[in-house]
Amino acid sequence: MRRATRSFALRPTARQLWAGADSLTAHRGFVSVAKPETTRVGWVGTGVMGGHMCGHLLSAGYQVTLYSRTAEKAQGLLGRGAKLAASPKEVAQQSDVVFTMVGFPHDVRSVILGSSGVLEGLCSDGVVVDMTTSEPSLALDIYNEAKKKGVHSIDAPVSGGDVGAKEARLSIMVGGDEEAVSAVKPLFDVMGKNIVHLGPASSGQHTKMVNQILIATTMVGMVEGLLYGHKAGLDLNQVIEAVGKGAAGSWSINNLGPRIVKRNFDPGFFVEHFIKDMGIALKEAERMKLSLPGLGLAHQLYVAVAAQGHGRKGTHALQLALEKLNNMDHDHSSPKSGLPKAL
Secondary structure: OOOOEOOOOEOOOHHHHHHOHHHHHHOOOOEOOOOOOOOEEEEEOOOOOHHHHHHHHHHOOOEEEEEOOOHHHHHHHHHOOOEEOOOHHHHHHOOOEEEEOOOOHHHHHHHHHOOOOHHHOOOEOOEEEEOOOOOHHHHHHHHHHHHHOOOEEEEOOEEOHHHHHHOOOEEEEEEOOHHHHHHHHHHHHHHEEEEEEEEOOOHHHHHHHHHHHHHHHHHHHHHHHHHHHHHOOOOHHHHHHHHOOOOOOOHHHHHOHHHHHOOOOOOOOEHHHHHHHHHHHHHHHHHOOOOOHHHHHHHHHHHHHHHHHHOOOEHHHHHHHHHHHOOEEEEEEOOOOOOEEEO
């Protein structure tokens, strides 16, 4: 059966623009730049970050059809005008561009490449954009399968956590063909403030691995620094204010440090997902014959966090594992620092 072709198609080249509007109207096979008036958006995955990101598209005036394995997580979006579909395939059948934001690589494979996945429903010249942090090799698999079906694929993982997703300040790392990326750029602009096209398919995922390696070792340093400050009898809120504006300043200390002091370990990004990301980076490093001992240490520390029952807490729950390592009592906080006292 021949696949239907929609008017949503790759944007013209400069030469074709020069040829004039009449020739563009006659030519088929381009992805026009996304606009709220003409572009139908699909969304798969409405978790901690995905719900906020999808919400920004609704606020920008886009028509959204979504799928969520947990229906109650989608209720807020449905109340704002989104339509609910029964499967990723059904989402794709009603969309020009479909975004996926799920948990693990096997979830990505299922919702995009599965029998009820996005590629089974997306028409020719549609675009699928995976924003999950996933395996670079899987991004290439999706790209190649999409190409066979006349569909465009982009890998675009993000950084910025729940705060960045909520405030539309995400950093978006993009891999894929330039024409398709340019076409969906207005959609990225709705969700983030720093959108960088790194190169061909899988470049976004490789860049996200760089991001996660940097964060992994930074988190270890941040937690150890706060533990040191606590043992020295310092007011940790003042410490964070002092170092957060200097050379040791980081997103982690300025955003997650205060949460640690308040003993708020709610997830902006799950520990179990971070362990997954570090595992992908270690696997890629091994394939490249690259030794990353700092990442290996951070990975093992986070495995300990999960083993202690904190896999569904935020990544800053690393604090809890190092407190236990240092024999600190979680039930009796120091009134000055907010952290536990040593037994």
